[in-house]
Structure formats: C-alpha cells, structure tokens
Amino acid sequence: MLKVSDLACMRGEGCLFSGLSFELKEGQVMHLVGSNGIGKSSLLRLLAGFSNPLSGDIEWQGENIHQDLTRYRQDLVFLPDQAPLKKQLCPDDHLNFWQRLLGFKDGVSGDVGLGKVSDLPTKMLSSGQRRRSSFLLLTGTRKLWLLDEPFVGLDSQGVEMLLEKIEQHRQDGGIIILTSHIALDMPNCTVLSLTEFTLTQFVVS
Amino acid sequence: MTIFWAIIRHELKLTARQPGDLLLIVSFFLLTTSLFPLAVGAEPNLLARIAPGIIWVTALLSVLLSLPRLWEPDYNDGSIEILMLSALPLELIVLAKVLVHWLLTALPLALLTPLVAVMFQLDIQALPLMVGSLLLGVAALSLLGSIGAALALGARSGTVLVALISLPLFIPILIFGVSIADMALMSLPSEGAFLILAALTLFALPVGILGTAWALRLAVSN
Numbered sequence: 001m002l003k004v005s006d007l008a009c010m011r012g013e014g015c016l017f018s019g020l021s022f023e024l025k026e027g028q029v030m031h032l033v034g035s036n037g038i039g040k041s042s043l044l045r046l047l048a049g050f051s052n053p054l055s056g057d058i059e060w061q062g063e064n065i066h067q068d069l070t071r072y073r074q075d076l077v078f079l080p081d082q083a084p085l086k087k088q089l090c091p092d093d094h095l096n097f098w099q100r101l102l103g104f105k106d107g108v109s110g111d112v113g114l115g116k117v118s119d120l121p122t123k124m125l126s127s128g129q130r131r132r133s134s135f136l137l138l139t140g141t142r143k144l145w146l147l148d149e150p151f152v153g154l155d156s157q158g159v160e161m162l163l164e165k166i167e168q169h170r171q172d173g174g175i176i177i178l179t180s181h182i183a184l185d186m187p188n189c190t191v192l193s194l195t196e197f198t199l200t201q202f203v204v205s
Numbered sequence: 206m207t208i209f210w211a212i213i214r215h216e217l218k219l220t221a222r223q224p225g226d227l228l229l230i231v232s233f234f235l236l237t238t239s240l241f242p243l244a245v246g247a248e249p250n251l252l253a254r255i256a257p258g259i260i261w262v263t264a265l266l267s268v269l270l271s272l273p274r275l276w277e278p279d280y281n282d283g284s285i286e287i288l289m290l291s292a293l294p295l296e297l298i299v300l301a302k303v304l305v306h307w308l309l310t311a312l313p314l315a316l317l318t319p320l321v322a323v324m325f326q327l328d329i330q331a332l333p334l335m336v337g338s339l340l341l342g343v344a345a346l347s348l349l350g351s352i353g354a355a356l357a358l359g360a361r362s363g364t365v366l367v368a369l370i371s372l373p374l375f376i377p378i379l380i381f382g383v384s385i386a387d388m389a390l391m392s393l394p395s396e397g398a399f400l401i402l403a404a405l406t407l408f409a410l411p412v413g414i415l416g417t418a419w420a421l422r423l424a425v426s427n
Contacts, residue, residue, distance in 0.1 A: 050286065051426040073290045084283035088222035100211035101291045121222070137287070 007056035017197035034194035040179040081148040083134035087123040104140035147178040216305040256325035257386035311343035331389040342382040345406040348413025355420035
C-alpha cells in the first residue's frame, strides 16, 4: 500500500504543489493529469525517492520510503519519460542486463512487440520502437510501477499492448501510477489532477 | 554479487560495442608523449631524465580526458535512475563502474608505457616500477576523478568543471608517482614513495566511492 500525506514539492524557487494526500491499494491505478510543468514528473521522482519532498510523508507498506530506500526500490520500477537506453546496445542486451540488475526471474517473456528488430542496436530504432524497448523494464514482478508519459510515440497497437500490460499487472495485485495526456479507459483507475494542489503566485524566498 | 558482475559485464560490453572513447585515450597518450622528443630535442640524457614526469603528466591528462564520459552518458539517458533501482547499494555500483574505468585506462596506459620508455631511452631497470606506479596511481585518479565527474553532472560546461575539481586532488598522486621512478633512476630506494602512493590509493578508495555516491544522489534529486 502506498500512502502519501500532505506532500509539498519545491522546484527551483517555487512551490509546485502542496497538501497532496492519497492512498493506493493493491490493484489500483492512478492517472496523474495536469498541464505541462505542473509537477507530474516531479511527483513521480518524489515517489521513487530520487528527490526529497519539501514537507509531507510517503509511506510504502507502512514505512517511510526514506528509512530504507534500497529496500523500497526493490519493489519499484521507474520508467523515465525518456527511454533509458544505450544507443549501441540492442533490446535483447537491455533485457538481459535489466534481468540481472533488477533481479527479474529467469525465463520471463520480454515480448513488447519488437519482433525482428530486437537484435538491432538502439540507434537504428525509431522513437516508438525505443519506447517499446523501455517496456522491457516491466517484465519483472516488482509491485509498484511509476510510468512517466509511457504512451508518447506509440502506435495504436503499442498503446493497446501497454494497456494490456497495465491491466495484467493490476490484476496481479500491482499498483500503477502514470502520467499521460490521453484519456484512459481502465477499470479501478483514479484520476488525480494536480491543478487542485497548486498554489499560484506562491513563491518561496 | 551477481549484480556487481552484471554491471561490470555491461560496462565492458558498452565499450566493446563502441571503442571510440578507449581509442581516443590511447592515441592521446601516444601522440602527446611522442611530441616531447620533437620539442625538447633528442638528447638521450635529458629525455631519460624527464621521461617519468612526462609519462605521468600525460597519463593524468588521459584520465582527465576520459572522466566526463564516466557518469554523463548514464545521467543523460536516465540509466542512472535504473541502476539505482537495483538491490545493490549505490556505493557498490560506483565501485563497479570505477573498477571498469580503471581497467580501461590504467591497463592500456601500462601496456603502452614500455613503448614510450623506449622512445625516451628510459633505463630499463626503472620500467617495472614505472608501470607498477601507473597501475596503482591511476586507480587513485579514477576514484578521485569520479567525484568531480559526478559533481559536474548537469552543469553547462561540465568538462572544464571536471578538470577544475579533479586536478587539485590529483597533485599528491602525481608527485609521489613521479618520485618512485625518479628515485629508481637515481638508484635510490623507492619503497617509501611506493608505500605512500599505495596509502594515497587506499585513502582514495572510500573517499572516491562515498563522494561519488553522494554527488550522484545530489544529481538525480533535481
């Protein structure tokens, strides 16, 4: 269970949002919406423990995530808005490395619809294919998925495939938080608009 | 431990698929050292006298040249965040990456040193100490330089910043590294200088690892 209470986030000199609280149980999806620069990515980075909140707490399974960040991160997959790929490696290389790095079980299928191009170096792939390669991170059994703009650059089959992956993960008891500018039709999905938590014209200094 | 080796194998694979950076360091070392006999004149005694200093300074500059490529690619493409999701503490991830950096700079430089030594007519007896001091000293340079490389992440003129942060830390290692070969050339005992270099490298191990991990956490937090 992920519990966020009274979270506030700074970016530069300004306060992005404050007073943000929510709770997500197993099998729930949260869709973050809000205009550009409102702090969706910043919230995801806070939730992944990469940055510290200005105030407030993030709890995972009843424990503050900063108590033992390394252990918390083992339940976590963070997909950055830009696919974290090396241009000289092919998708198969990435899958192979990530399996070892993140401790995925052996023999998990890494089918993200790349077909024949899965042994081509990333620099030869299109942006949609790169996006699909980054979904190889989602092959493990880690519970919490934080996906930053995962639908960008995907074709309609790609969107379909990702929605299926998310639904499958949800049914397996996973928790998914994602940002996207397209409307999503998913069961058990809450939409959170960050606009309600923004303090306009509020500048700390 | 499997994760540690997985990172090392991954880094070696990255270099094998794109050996350009490695070739740059190797050719920089060879070309720069070969300029000195042309510039100062081919007088054997003089060349043999200044050889340890020139080899060491050029090796130091080669390391400096390679440092911006240590963390910047991972930072720019988001791989650093993925590395941080692993069960391995960040300090050990840093150790794995620095180990590979050392392997891919110190080893080529150590292999090329005999060749350069011939060019400078360096006394063959000083050669093992020269190579040994380079292998040891470059480890310290990699460790300390890694802090500078991580601190410069996200800065606009990162390359210059890496040099400015790292050079002051490199000076003690340069001084004792050169004095090992110098003493051997003058037939003086060089154990003392060698032990001091070893102590500096041992000191650089925790400082480099903890400092880099701290700088990396700082870099991803904004």
